[in-house]
Amino acid sequence: MNLSWKRYLLWFAQEHVDFRFAEITSIIQLLNIPIKWVEEPTPEDPYWIVQLPSEEAAHLIASRSVSLRCCLELWGRAKDIPTLHESLKKYPFDEMSKYFQSDISFKIHVETFCKHFTQKEKVQKIETFSYLPLKGTVQLIDPDVCLHYIEYYGLNPNDIPEKPLDVFFGRWICDSARYLISKISLKTRKFIGNTSMDAQLSLIMANQACCKPGDICLDPFVGSGSLLVAAAQFGAYVIGTDIDYMMLHARTRPSRITQKKREINEGILLNMKQYHLEHLYLDVLVADFSLPLWRSEFQIDSIITDPPYGIRESTEKIGIEKDNYELTEEHLQNHVPSKVDYGLSQIYHDLLSFSAEHLKLNGRLVCWFPVYRDDYSPEILPENSCLQLIANSEQILNKYTSRRLLTYEKVKEFDKNHLDVMKEIPDFRQKYFAHGDETRKERKAKRAELREIGRLESLKRSNNQSDNR
Template identity: 50%
Template sequence: MCANVNTADAINNTMAESVPTRVSYLLWFAQEHVNFRAADVESVASIFGIKINYKTQISEYPYCIVDLPSEEEAKLLASRCISVKSILELWGHGKTVEELHENVKKLPETLTSPYFGADKTFRLVVETFCKSISQKEKVERIESFGYLPIEGDVNLKNPDVVYYLLEYFGQDSNNIPEKPYELFFGRRVADGQRALITKLSLKTRHFLGNTSMDAQLSLLMANQAKIVPGSLVYDPFVGSGSLLVSAAQFGGYVCGADLDFLMIHGKTRPVRPNQKVREKGESIKSNMRQYNLSSRYLDVLVADFARPLWRPDVRFDAILTDPPYGVRESTAKVGSWRGADIKPILEKHLPHHIPAKVDYDIQELMRDLLDFSANYLCMGGRLVFWLPICREEYDEEKSLPKHECLKLVSNCEQVLSCHSSRLLLCMEKVEEPLIKEKTPPAQLTSTTKFRDRYFSGRPLNNVDLTE
């Protein structure tokens, strides 16, 4: 994470220099998946071509102050960002209540008066971070802004203008200060897309599997992949299709493949508690129908990723996937331990034949995934995927897969336990491959035998894991 600068000093120095002719904007974040915030905001800004001037860097703090070209750009950011709760036009900021009110009073009337008219209903929201306050205290804070010449009526349900007072009490819930460290006041410009997390929640999803990706992470992946209406999106390890749902939600046309015949056809064992058999019609297609996304669903195939079935001229705008790594789902590909001794299958048995499978080493899988992406992504297209690591042995230089045609854009960590994590890697295609042969498997030190390390609960020190 980037270190945050002293927010109050940075902004107050600017205010002290001259009376502002325009205001900055405050990004107020949800306190979930903190490491994913910067990648989420930057990806959405890239989608819309928005240039962001950061007055404070995105960090573990639940806020970030930025300059944007106009309010329209702020609304565009909010229209896709999952990490952002709200974007405010920042009217005042300070380390103390007195400093906050002093800065609010400095704002020129030309910026504020359009929202104070008698025809504008309003609401003032008081929100605190890391401390709960009583309703009485909230009312006192609201009344402290009595000097604002607001003429309209209060409307708590559907106001024309919403004002926010945000108070930051740090992040140590065991040592909460009596007074906030930072205070912000401003006008709400737009809310982020947090409502989509509830809309696409797995709790109400029709078809689920053991490894269905939760809605929030799926949406974050879709943003990092820069999916826009008309994008062609592919998931080579599709499972129950959670990533396809999020990609289609943002306008992508989606397809996928998986080696698991039973999962693709909705025949696996139910995963919901007390559900004995699957309901009729459970499938990836039924999920698309549930969210009115059927028109963006192309199809899913039963296929072995180790043997690509696509024509050489096929190009995808984005590849989103959560490859199996042997914890909840096995890593397998079509093959036999007997090798060349395997006998051919008679034609009469082919319709009912289920091919034998062998272990698909994670390093070989990652090599194939990067090679496939280099060949089948369009130029500038993005590959977004998960990579498991052992935290004690993680080294960014040695632990991340690399490909000469793919540039690493972002690397976001989700901590799973004290000894393991998974990284969400976003890579962008920057050039076409010169040769079609497979590149050698990368030696990913922190992923070798990840399954053994994960279940052992500790790194396997002093053991040769390369054989």
């Protein structure tokens, strides 16, 4: 091992677990950071042990990630507490001593995973590290050096072992960018809609799209612009389109119960101004994604989007079901185009075809894809010969449905003479409502059955009382 490389502990937040690997590997690729795995990362455990070439590399990863909580320079790791103390006593003193000077304040932070300790128990654990040659003063708030001791008790809160499964000790390097989650939270955002994307998921999407300063990022189903906010947060110029004129102009009914009507200046631009990102806002356009809008030479760095599934937002495109329909000149000026259904198969075929044509080489498309969990298999995912699927993470919505965050990378240039065949995708909307109707009927039948049982029991008790009299 190169002596300049050190071991680091990446400690994660225990939410959106399936998205960790895709986000971190995207950040590593974006920032061109070499990394070595000390252990193969497992999907469930809240930590990874890695080797990095420098402390700066750890800072760079943490500065982008919202799945990560913090990063430690790992001084000791063991499967039991006595072994951890033995390994710490053998850790090179020269590496420790520069942080243990008399003019350097410190504190030791105790953390447990899946088990609660009282403050008294935490202090007792801190005292077991009395052999460390600490010379400075203890400072609980904003010390010069923060040492972390972590005990990991597994993932099952209903079966907590008596002793920890893993113990760690190291020097705190930095916290992650999770502060951005509260900064752009929907709770305090000026303009939101019924389908506004959660702040953390928006930031994860922007990371997986490798958004960076100077990029141009497009959301073709922009809605209330949550994904534009996340992409701009990482420095990208943002632009969006949507067929819903009322949403883009903030004419829809407010989504907040306490809000009776939209403010005069509500809209996506107001959100960008709220976060001081208006200098990265290009524009949003009312447009039908199924119709050509951009010149063929128009190139963008990334596309992040959440296409409509037909559940909370309708899947529509401009069209008419009448044959040989003609619009007269007198009606043209005030004409509002009618709309027809825009099926999921066509939406995703158009989205991948558009990405193949307009993404720069190695540019990324990051989009959500709805699935019925029992029917899911990788074979149903949309495909395009110019795009390679590099990440596929699941967010479970309920017992029956989920949505998958798909990340595609453009691996070859678009050939306008070659058109990919549209792939038929299962009709998520039809099955969603069919199953919903079925379960409602079942629940109604069960309630009726319980009422009938209750009625018969009551009648039986009444008859028994009559017989006793």
